[in-house]
Amino acid sequence: MARIGIAGAGLLGRLLAWQLARTGAQVQVFDAAAGPAPAFGAQGPAAFSAAGMLCPLAERDHADARVAALGWRSIALWRGIVAALPVPRPFFAERGSLLVAHRSDLASAQRVLARLVDDTHAEPEPLDAAALARLEPALPAPAHAWLLPGEAQIDPLAAMAALHAAAEGVAWHWQRPVAQALPGRLLFADGGSAAFDCVIDVRGLGAAPVWPLRGVRGETVWLHAPGHGLTRPLRLVHPRQRVYLVPRPDDLLFLGATEIESEDRSPVSLKSAVELMSAAHSVLPVLAEARILRLDRHLRPALPDHLPRTEHADGLLCINGLFRHGWLMAPALVQDALALLRHEVAA
Ligand SMILES: Cc1cc2nc3c(=O)[nH]c(=O)nc-3n(C[C@H](O)[C@H](O)[C@H](O)COP(=O)(O)OP(=O)(O)OC[C@H]3O[C@@H](n4cnc5c(N)ncnc54)[C@H](O)[C@@H]3O)c2cc1C
Structure with missing residues (x-):
C-alpha cells in the first residue's frame, strides 16, 4: 500500500x-x-x-482560456464528487450566474462582455425584464442583465x-x-x-x-438576509471592485471581493466594506435590513x-x-x- x-x-x-x-x-x-x-x-x-463561485465564463474577464477549460471540466467533476460524499451533501448548484449593470455602467458592461469569449460553451444571454423576473423574481430589474449559462457554485x-x-x-x-x-x-x-x-x-x-508566490488580499462581507430571494450568484459591473453577491443556504449572502496587491492580513478596511455593501444594496435594496455576520479577509496564492x-x-x-x-x-x-x-x- x-x-x-x-x-x-x-x-x-x-x-x-x-x-x-x-x-x-x-x-x-x-x-x-x-x-x-x-x-x-x-x-x-x-x-x-472563498465565495465558492464556479464561473469559468465570468472569469474570462481577466483569466486565461486555460483557467476556463479547467473550470468547465471541474464543474462536471464537482457534480460527481458531491454525489459521492455522504449525506448531508454540501450545497452545490448549477443554475448559471448573472451579470448585471446599472444604466450608467453599460459601456463598462460591454467591455466586460467582449472579453467573455469561450468557443466551447454557451455565450452570455441578454435578459429582458420579463426573462429576468422569471429567473430571479425577488430581484428588482436592473437596467441591464445577462445570464451566464452553465456556471455553478459550491458552499466552501x-x-x-x-x-x-x-x-x-x-x-x-x-x-x-x-x-x-x-x-x-x-x-x-x-x-x-x-x-x-x-x-x-x-x-x-x-x-x-x-x-x-505572492498573496493577493481579498475582503468579503457575510450577511444574514432572510427573504433576500436571490437564487444564483450575481456580479455587478462596478468601476473599482469585482463585486459579487453569492446566495448560500440558511439565508446567507456572501459579498465579495476586493483584489488588492498586498499581503496585509489586517482587518477589512472601512472603504472596502462600504463599497461592497453599498454596491450590493444598489442591486438588492432589501439588504438594508440584513445583518453583518462577518467581515473577512484572506490572501489568494498567486504565481506571476x-x-x-x-x-x-x-x-x-x-x-x-x-x-x-x-x-x-x-x-x-x-x-x-x-x-x-x-x-x-x-x-
Ligand atoms: C476572498 C476570496 C474569495 C475567493 N473566492 C473564490 C471563488 O469564488 N472561486 C474560486 O474558485 N476560488 C476562490 N478563491 C480562491 C481559493 O480560495 C484558493 O485558490 C484556494 O483556497 C487555494 O487552495 P490551496 O489548497 O492551494 O490553498 P489553501 O486553501 O490556502 O490551503 C493551504 C493549506 O496549507 C496549510 N499550510 C500553510 N503553510 C503550511 C506549512 N508550512 N505546513 C503545513 N501546512 C501549511 C494552510 O494552513 C492551509 O490549510 C477565493 C479566495 C479568497 C481569498
Whole structure:
C-alpha cells in the first residue's frame, strides 16, 4: 500500500486526501492550522474565505482560456464528487450566474462582455425584464442583465467539512507545520521528519519560500438576509471592485471581493466594506435590513502569470498558484495530478 504524505489540508489537500484514500493509499496530512474547523481572518486555508463561485465564463474577464477549460471540466467533476460524499451533501448548484449593470455602467458592461469569449460553451444571454423576473423574481430589474449559462457554485465551508469527514483512514496531523517538502520526505518545523513513497506539497502561500508566490488580499462581507430571494450568484459591473453577491443556504449572502496587491492580513478596511455593501444594496435594496455576520479577509496564492502550476519529480508532487480560481479548478488539477502519480500510488 503506497504511503503518501500531504503538506497542507486546504482545498487541494482535502480533495487529494479524500481521493487517494479511496484508491486504498495510506495517507497522512500535515497542516500548520489548529484543526479542521474553519478559521477566518487570514488564518488557515484561503479555501474557507472563498465565495465558492464556479464561473469559468465570468472569469474570462481577466483569466486565461486555460483557467476556463479547467473550470468547465471541474464543474462536471464537482457534480460527481458531491454525489459521492455522504449525506448531508454540501450545497452545490448549477443554475448559471448573472451579470448585471446599472444604466450608467453599460459601456463598462460591454467591455466586460467582449472579453467573455469561450468557443466551447454557451455565450452570455441578454435578459429582458420579463426573462429576468422569471429567473430571479425577488430581484428588482436592473437596467441591464445577462445570464451566464452553465456556471455553478459550491458552499466552501460545507465542502471542506465533508471532504475531511469522508476521507476514511486518513491520519490528520494539526499544528504540524512543514518546513520542507522533499522527494519522499517531509521535514517539519519542529526538526522532525517522516518518509513516504510520495510527498505532495499543497501548502498554498505556505510554500512561498520555494515558489515565487505572492498573496493577493481579498475582503468579503457575510450577511444574514432572510427573504433576500436571490437564487444564483450575481456580479455587478462596478468601476473599482469585482463585486459579487453569492446566495448560500440558511439565508446567507456572501459579498465579495476586493483584489488588492498586498499581503496585509489586517482587518477589512472601512472603504472596502462600504463599497461592497453599498454596491450590493444598489442591486438588492432589501439588504438594508440584513445583518453583518462577518467581515473577512484572506490572501489568494498567486504565481506571476496567475496560472496554476503542477510540478512532478519522482516522489514529489507540488500544486500551487490557484489564485482566485481554486474552487473553480481544483478537481481537474487533482484529476491530472493523480494521473501523474499512478505509478507511485500503485506501489
Ligand atoms: C476572498 C476570496 C474569495 C475567493 N473566492 C473564490 C471563488 O469564488 N472561486 C474560486 O474558485 N476560488 C476562490 N478563491 C480562491 C481559493 O480560495 C484558493 O485558490 C484556494 O483556497 C487555494 O487552495 P490551496 O489548497 O492551494 O490553498 P489553501 O486553501 O490556502 O490551503 C493551504 C493549506 O496549507 C496549510 N499550510 C500553510 N503553510 C503550511 C506549512 N508550512 N505546513 C503545513 N501546512 C501549511 C494552510 O494552513 C492551509 O490549510 C477565493 C479566495 C479568497 C481569498
